[in-house]
Amino acid sequence: xxxxxxxxxxxxxxxxxxxxxxxxxxxxxxxxxxxxxxxxxxxxxxxxxxxxxxxxxxxxxxxxxxxxxxxxxxxxxxxxxxxxxxxxxxxxxxxxxxxxxxxxxxxxxxxxxxxxxxxxxxxxxxxxxxxxxxxxxxxxxxxxxxxxxxxxxxxxxxxxxxxxxxxxxxxxxxxxxxxxxxxxxxxxxxxxxxxxxxxxxxxxxxxxxxxxxxxxxxxxxxxxxxxxxxxxxxxxxxxxxxxxxxxxxxxxxxxxxxxxxxxxxxxxxxxxxxxxxxxxxxxxxxxxxxxxxxxxxxxxxxxxxxxxxxxxxxxxxxxx
Numbered sequence: 219x220x221x222x223x224x225x226x227x228x229x230x231x232x233x234x235x236x237x238x239x240x241x242x243x244x245x246x247x248x249x250x251x252x253x254x255x256x257x258x259x260x261x262x263x264x265x266x267x268x269x270x271x272x273x274x275x276x277x278x279x280x281x282x283x284x285x286x287x288x289x290x291x292x293x294x295x296x297x298x299x300x301x302x303x304x305x306x307x308x309x310x311x312x313x314x315x316x317x318x319x320x321x322x323x324x325x326x327x328x329x330x331x332x333x334x335x336x337x338x339x340x341x342x343x344x345x346x347x348x349x350x351x352x353x354x355x356x357x358x359x360x361x362x363x364x365x366x367x368x369x370x371x372x373x374x375x376x377x378x379x380x381x382x383x384x385x386x387x388x389x390x391x392x393x394x395x396x397x398x399x400x401x402x403x404x405x406x407x408x409x410x411x412x413x414x415x416x417x418x419x420x421x422x423x424x425x426x427x428x429x430x431x432x433x434x435x436x437x438x439x440x441x442x443x444x445x446x447x448x449x450x451x452x453x454x455x456x457x458x459x460x461x462x463x464x465x466x467x468x469x470x471x472x473x474x475x476x477x478x479x480x481x482x483x484x485x486x487x488x489x490x491x492x493x494x495x496x497x498x499x500x501x502x503x504x505x506x507x508x509x510x511x512x513x514x515x516x517x518x519x520x521x522x523x524x525x526x527x528x529x530x531x532x533x534x535x536x537x538x
Contacts (some may be wrong), residue, residue: 229362230307249353256330257346263339271333271342278378287438288376294445301449302365312359319363322352333375340389355449368448373537375441386433389469394426396473401480413478422488426476436468439508445514456519463515471507475499516522 236243241298257271264274279288299306326348335343350519354363390413398410407418443464451457478499483491 225311226310228308228310229358234312252348253346262334263337265343266400271339272348274339275343275377283378284434285376285378286434287441289372291372291441294441295372298369298445298448299366300374306358306362306365306459309358309365310361311357312361315355315360315363319352319355319357320436322348323356324352326352335472340377340380343373346372346494347373372441372444375437375444388470389433389436390426392469393473393476396502397426397476397480400473400477404481406480406484408484417477417484422483422491424476424479424483424492426529435472435504435508436465439464439468439471439504439512443512444515450516451455451519460512460515460519467508467511471503471511472500474507475503486536 258273261268261269263269263271264277269277279285292446314462326345329341329345329348333339333345347370351363351366354366354370355362394410394413394415396414401408401415407484409418413426414423415426440461443461447457447460451460479491479496
């Protein structure tokens with residue numbers, strides 16, 4: 219009789235015995251050093267080619283690109299992996315997906331070479347995600363690597379998209395028109411011209427500039443929505459729906475914010491509306507409409523699923 223196959227060792231068990239395998243430990247250290255060197259130290263991008271891919275990426279996280287939220291992304295990635303650390307450690311080490319992992323690593327290396335030759339740092343960042351997930355898939359198998367997929371993919375939220383700022387014109391127009399029509403319902407007599415809103419009596423006037431387009435809130439809320447959907451939903455369609463809801467929520471929040479600025483300027487104090495309230499209202503509406511809206515939609519999805527499950531139980535035939 220053949221002996222039953224022994225279960226595959228887990229990552230936690232493998233790590234405990236890693237010091238007993240110096241060659242394997244040396245290869246891991248060398249691989250980690252190569253990744254850090256080529257993406258964090260090797261100078262091939264930026265002004266006079268004096269920046270690495272990661273340092274050039276960090277320099278793009280500023281108010282001009284509306285990507286200041288990107289500084290939180292590495293911490294969120296580490297936090298998600300820390301939350302899943304016990305599941306990762308308990309996952310059996312298998313060869314499932316090892317070939318695909320090797321293909322992803324190869325593609326990542328080729329993309330990095332292409333990025334250096336063309337001085338396209340965004341391609342290098344894409345290559346890094348391929349190499350990181352490919353390494354996890356090759357070394358751990360799918361059971362352990364699946365916990366790395368979303369945190370690594372989250373890094374794409376840190377890469378400023380070219381031409382994104384040009385898209386703020388549409389957001390500015392939406393906010394301006396929404397504030398004009400909503401303000402009119404509350405009796406505000408005003409004039410809308412392009413991105414400008416002004417009192418018909420010259421009491422106040424505001425320009426809905428790029429900073430008031432809501433793009434910053436949109437980018438931050440999509441990031442929060444992605445993490446929130448990942449950590450709260452088990453069904454893909456519910457997670458995608460929750461994530462997609464961040465776009466209209468951000469637009470609605472910013473439109474309401476501009477509307478309240480107009481109302482306060484008309485009926486209370488134009489200086490306060492365009493000063494202190496303008497500076498702080500973005501954060502307030504991000505919390506009130508953005509995060510609260512996500513939580514509400516999450517509960518509605520859970521409530522609908524609960525109603526469906528309950529109705530199915532009631533209709534289930536009983537057996538004698």
